[in-house]
Structure formats: C-alpha cells, structure tokens
Amino acid sequence: MLKRIRNLFNKNKEEVPILSVDDKIDCLFYSLKENIITIHIGSDLVKYGELICDIISDIRQEIKDECGFIIPAVKINENIFIQENEAVIYIREKQVDNCFLVPNEESIREEFYELFKSIVYDSINTIFTNEITERYINTVQENNSLLIWNLTNVLSTIDIKTILTDIILKGKSIENINYIFEKIGELILSGGEYRDYFKKYNPHTIAKQVIKSM
Numbered sequence: 001m002l003k004r005i006r007n008l009f010n011k012n013k014e015e016v017p018i019l020s021v022d023d024k025i026d027c028l029f030y031s032l033k034e035n036i037i038t039i040h041i042g043s044d045l046v047k048y049g050e051l052i053c054d055i056i057s058d059i060r061q062e063i064k065d066e067c068g069f070i071i072p073a074v075k076i077n078e079n080i081f082i083q084e085n086e087a088v089i090y091i092r093e094k095q096v097d098n099c100f101l102v103p104n105e106e107s108i109r110e111e112f113y114e115l116f117k118s119i120v121y122d123s124i125n126t127i128f129t130n131e132i133t134e135r136y137i138n139t140v141q142e143n144n145s146l147l148i149w150n151l152t153n154v155l156s157t158i159d160i161k162t163i164l165t166d167i168i169l170k171g172k173s174i175e176n177i178n179y180i181f182e183k184i185g186e187l188i189l190s191g192g193e194y195r196d197y198f199k200k201y202n203p204h205t206i207a208k209q210v211i212k213s214m
Contacts, residue, residue: 036072036127037120040079040088044103049076051108052087059117067168068175071120071127087112091123125165133161136174140181147185154188159203166207172214183210 041049056074064070082088088098099115101108120127134157141148151160163184164174174180187206 035075036092036129037074038090038093039074039076040082040090041076042082042084042086043078043080044084045087045101045108046078048103048105048108051105052076052112055109055113056116059113059120062117063120064175066173067171068173068177069124069128069168072132089116089119091119091126092129096123121169124168128161128165128168130157130161133157133164136160136164136177140178143178144181147181151181151185151188154201155184155203159201160184162203163207163210166204167211167214170207170211172211180210183213 039052041052045052053076060071079088082098083100085100085103086098087101089096097115097119099111101111137148137152137157137160155163164180167174167180184206187209188201
C-alpha cells in the first residue's frame with residue numbers, strides 16, 4: 001500500500017518528458033541521500049494514505065506559488081508503534097510535531113492540511129538544507145557561471161542559504177532565482193557597507209536589500 005502511495009505521489013514527475021527549471025530542481029531532490037521530511041501514520045490512517053499524498057501535493061504547489069520554494073518529496077511510512085489515528089512528522093529524522101486525526105476524509109483534509117503547511121514554514125531553515133542551496137546555485141550557474149564564480153568566492157553556501165531563507169521568511173518569493181542572484185552580485189560589487197566587523201559579507205543585510213528591490 002505504502003509503495004503504491006509513493007508511486008502515486010511521484011507519478012506526475014514520470015509523465016513529464018520536458019522539464020522546466022522548477023521541475024529539474026524538484027527531480028534533483030530525489031537524489032538526496034537524506035529523507036528530509038518523513039511522516040509516520042498509524043494503522044487507522046493507512047487507508048487514507050492517498051488522500052494524505054494529495055494534500056501534501058497541494059501544499060507543495062501552494063508553497064511553490066507563494067514563495068518559489070519547492071519543498072522536497074515527502075516520505076510516508078506506516079508505524080505500528082504509534083497510536084492508530086496518529087500522524088507524526090519528522091524533519092531530518094527529528095520529530096517536530098504530531099497530531100491525532102479522526103479517521104475520515106473531512107477531518108484529515110482540514111486538520112492535517114493546517115498542521116503540515118505551518119510546520120513547513122516554521123521549519124524552513126531546517127528543510128532548506130545546504131545541499132538544496134547548492135542545487136539552486138547550480139541552476140543559476142547554467143545561465144551565468146561567471147556570476148556564480150564571483151559570488152562563491154566571497155559567500156559560503158550557508159551565507160547563500162541564509163539569504164534565500166530570509167527572503168522566504170519575509171513573505172517574498174525566490175521563484176525568480178536568477179534575478180535574486182544577480183541582485184546579490186550587484187550588492188557585493190557595490191562596496192563595503194554589507195560587510196561586518198570581520199570583513200565578511202553579512203547575509204542578513206544583503207537579504208534585506210534584495211527584499212527591498214522585489
């Protein structure tokens with residue numbers, strides 16, 4: 001059953017012969033060694049696995065539309081050691097929340113939807129890993145390798161991750177990732193006001209300026 005659920009969740013990726021930039025980023029998540037988001041469900045919820053997958057798919061699309069970030073694919077496991085109507089959410093193998101759902105479609109659609117979407121936003125710094133940041137860097141590099149060469153000489157992957165997550169947490173979108181990286185490049189080349197006392201560029205300050213330009 002759970003294998004079928006995962007196949008249903010991934011079926012759209014398999015049917016697309018020509019991938020957009022967003023689809024390329026999405027597919028790359030499947031090569032990540034770590035299960036970033038995992039949901040354990042009790043035995044009473046297994047028969048609603050397809051519904052849970054549909055809800056997650058809708059939330060992934062909504063978050064992509066709202067902030068341009070494609071959250072990684074979600075793994076769903078049945079767990080016989082939790083309560084029959086319990087759903088436990090793990091991010092990078094750490095439990096972040098759980099809920100008890102009345103095993104019917106209406107309850108699951110309403111309660112699980114609200115819980116999962118809020119968890120994603122609350123945990124964006126954890127979900128948005130360094131490896132995911134590197135995927136975005138590589139995507140921009142395809143179009144502007146010189147820009148990426150200049151940026152990565154002065155900004156670490158963690159710095160770039162901080163800039164991107166700051167933008168998302170301020171309610172802005174990183175969908176136009178090429179523009180964002182170009183703007184970061186402009187700010188870095190403009191002078192030293194974005195440096196801190198240690199002569200390093202301050203990613204939070206850069207993020208504020210990028211946000212102002214959006």
